[in-house]
């Protein structure tokens with residue numbers, strides 16, 4: 001690969017050189033069990049990246065996982081090993097502000113491993129932003145918005161608890177859109193649960209559902225009209241990630257829009273979804289796309305096909321959520337809002353000043369870089385021994 005740093009004056013190059021990258025595994029308990037179709041979490045595991053530059057500035061980033069390597073193929077253990085063994089050696093000594101070149105170096109050192117790459121790229125944007133005193137979104141072209149509507153996910157599986165939880169969130173003006181995790185129980189039981197939730201929250205909240213690939217096509221065909229009748233606004237990843245033709249057939253018959261999640265990691269996946277008319281909306285996540293820049297690329301392909309944008313999450317702490325917000329704030333359109341409720345479901349956060357949730361929105365922090373500061377005491381507290 002050509003040395004892309006040659007045109008930078010030597011002293012700046014030295015100043016911004018990446019000196020150290022440290023990857024730490026943390027496990028943070030959640031306030032309640034969070035049940036998805038094929039996994040359940042009571043503690044969230046992350047890899048926290050601390051990336052130090054020659055100028056003494058340290059940038060931070062986060063890679064989130066759900067239930068080990070069960071939501072996607074990466075686990076915190078594999079992410080740490082990939083960073084320590086392959087990504088770190090590829091980046092040490094190179095300039096932090098050459099984001100695209102850093103991405104190419106990482107791609108040459110390791111195929112995919114997008115959560116690991118996303119955490120490092122977040123730390124690069126944080127370090128360079130902190131060095132120059134500007135928020136990461138400024139480095140991405142500037143902010144279009146300074147807050148994003150944010151939903152809450154109901155995922156205990158118990159409708160009585162879920163209605164109570166939703167009532168609290170509405171009363172506190174934190175959330176008035178709710179994503180319900182379905183697929184862990186029989187479709188009939190989920191439809192009965194959705195009927196209870198829709199009835200209890202009617203006129204006061206918007207509901208969407210996420211099946212996390214749990215259904216086959218016939219189950220989806222049976223359930224989609226029921227969800228339409230209940231006024232459900234969006235159905236996320238009803239079928240297996242590989243089943244693009246099935247998603248396209250469902251979409252052709254559904255009056256409820258469909259959202260692609262696990263079937264879109266790369267820009268190529270996004271193009272496939274667009275070409276097969278398999279979704280109305282896409283959920284954007286750093287762990288899937290491999291960083292802030294790649295998330296923008298996926299968003300650009302989606303926009304070119306008229307596909308709506310939704311700010312997805314993997315229950316990130318305020319560090320990962322802030323990295324997502326820096327991207328989301330700069331997107332021309334983000335008509336479906338976001339789901340970065342992660343910091344609120346943790347029993348403790350990892351930053352000195354957690355992100356602000358107010359008036360049904362999550363607010364972009366104002367500081368440089370990602371806009372949040374790692375709390376070393378919290379890192380020690382949740383660090384895996």
Ligand code: MUC
Nearest residue numbers: 153210212261313314315
């Ligand atoms: C997913 O599949 O969307 C995001 C929110 C949540 O509850 O689970 C995640 C993953």
Ligand code: MG
Nearest residue numbers: 210236237261
């Ligand atoms: Mg999903």
